[in-house]
Amino acid sequence: MHSNTCSGVAQDALAFSSVFAGLPGSAVGISGRDSVAIPDRAPVVDDPETSPYPVWRLTAQYVSGYKVVWHGVVYEAKWVNQGFDPSAAGDGSSPSPWSVIGPVSPSEKAPRPSPAVTGVTDKWDPAEVYARGDRVLFDALPHQARWSTTGGAPSTEYPTDPDDPWQPLFTVPGEPPTN
DSSP, rough: OOOSOOSSSOOOOOOOGGOOOTTSSTTTTTSSSSSOBBBOHHHHHHOOOTOOOOOOTTTTOOTTOOOOTTTTTTEEEEEOSSSSTTTTTOOOOSOSSEEEEEOOOOTTOOOOOESOOOOOOOOTTTTTOOOOOEEEETEEEEEEEOOOOEOOOOOOOOSOOOOEEEEEEEOOOTTOOOO
């Protein structure tokens, strides 16, 4: 017989709660606190050179399905959002637009973006005036001018902001697949 209120294991009342005894922090009520306190842990510094996905940025706009790393944890956007810290908890009136995937595994390495087009051979030149549609290589990756531009290098922060004059012609690990 199955029950959603009982495990079926013979035990004293609340005996299961002993599994929480080894967790860090102090219990509510016993310590005089009205909430659980978790001891400070060393902050994790995310390195874009080794991260398996782009490091979250406050100013970037993320679409549904985009994966980022923030403080050593991988998150995935549930819907389009900008400026919402993935590690911040949401509430009933303002739920978090991020799902926690889990911690960055030590075996995960930073994959290189993969070009979506070939045949781009002209290297970006800061003195060149580029017209809309011109294609260049920057950091060995292809980009296309969204409008006329000169002097501004293509961004190396992903996702690229919508107001950046250069559109990446490659996919970045963490980007949702395009249809």
